[in-house]
Amino acid sequence: xxxxxxxxxxxxxxxxxxxxxxxxxxxxxxxxxxxxxxxxxxxxxxxxxxxxxxxxxxxxxxxxxxxxxxxxxxxxxxxxxxxxxxxxxxxxxxxxxxxxxxxxxxxxxxxxxxxxxxxxxxxxxxxxxxxxxxxxxxxxxxxxxxxxxxxxxxxxxxxxxxxxxxxxxxxxxxxxxxxxxxxxxxxxxxxxxxxxxxxxxxxxxxxxxxxxxxxxxxxxxxxxxxxxxxxxxxxxxxxxxxxxxxxxxxxxxxxxxxxxxxxxx
Numbered sequence: 001x002x003x004x005x006x007x008x009x010x011x012x013x014x015x016x017x018x019x020x021x022x023x024x025x026x027x028x029x030x031x032x033x034x035x036x037x038x039x040x041x042x043x044x045x046x047x048x049x050x051x052x053x054x055x056x057x058x059x060x061x062x063x064x065x066x067x068x069x070x071x072x073x074x075x076x077x078x079x080x081x082x083x084x085x086x087x088x089x090x091x092x093x094x095x096x097x098x099x100x101x102x103x104x105x106x107x108x109x110x111x112x113x114x115x116x117x118x119x120x121x122x123x124x125x126x127x128x129x130x131x132x133x134x135x136x137x138x139x140x141x142x143x144x145x146x147x148x149x150x151x152x153x154x155x156x157x158x159x160x161x162x163x164x165x166x167x168x169x170x171x172x173x174x175x176x177x178x179x180x181x182x183x184x185x186x187x188x189x190x191x192x193x194x195x196x197x198x199x200x201x202x203x204x205x206x207x208x209x210x211x212x213x214x215x216x217x218x219x220x221x222x223x224x225x226x227x228x229x230x231x232x233x234x235x236x237x238x239x240x241x242x243x244x245x246x247x248x249x250x251x252x253x254x255x256x257x258x259x260x261x262x263x264x265x
Contacts, residue, residue: 080213122225137168191215
């Protein structure tokens with residue numbers, strides 16, 4: 001059995017096991033996604049859905065909600081994100097339909113927040129790792145939280161691209177709450193309400209969107225991009241980016257250790 005060293009979001013785990021000969025038909029086989037220790041989290045919640053078990057990290061002051069594989073009934077009646085057009089950081093119209101067939105991580109960013117350095121660094125890492133494999137990051141600057149994104153669009157672009165070498169798309173500064181909320185954020189929030197309602201709570205709240213333009217998960221600002229990476233294997237297992245996923249037997253060399261998703265090409 002081959003093993004592949006894990007990248008930084010999996011540092012608490014030693015290896016990501018590859019088992020191309022695994023058989024999923026056995027009732028004793030269970031599918032798992034590895035849990036991640038949140039730097040601010042103090043508890044974990046688990047759920048069983050369609051024979052799968054997923055450990056979700058929670059962060060202080062927020063709940064990471066467990067959702068089924070399908071988008072909720074409310075979200076299913078909403079438009080796809082691909083039906084929206086937004087302006088990029090240079091003021092040009094960008095139809096989000098250009099991202100059809102790709103998984104998206106959508107983030108409201110700020111340049112002067114305590115979360116700025118870690119988030120921009122990790123976002124850039126994920127983008128570099130997955131940008132050619134069906135994944136995009138869409139960053140929307142917002143100045144509604146502590147006035148921590150006060151700069152002009154050119155200043156924001158220079159900050160992100162120079163200091164953090166950001167190559168992912170950055171868009172026009174928007175409101176994410178209130179009467180002037182950007183339509184794309186109205187869609188995101190109506191598709192996945194947070195613990196305290198639909199309001200965005202702070203800078204760097206994140207939405208994971210599938211290749212069909214539907215929101216599959218929402219993460220609080222305290223959930224880092226590296227923590228979200230483990231969910232890619234869960235939500236986007238049908239994308240070529242992750243190959244063919246097979247289960248590992250909990251009792252096969254893993255007594256006392258939670259089995260992992262195994263990706264085989």
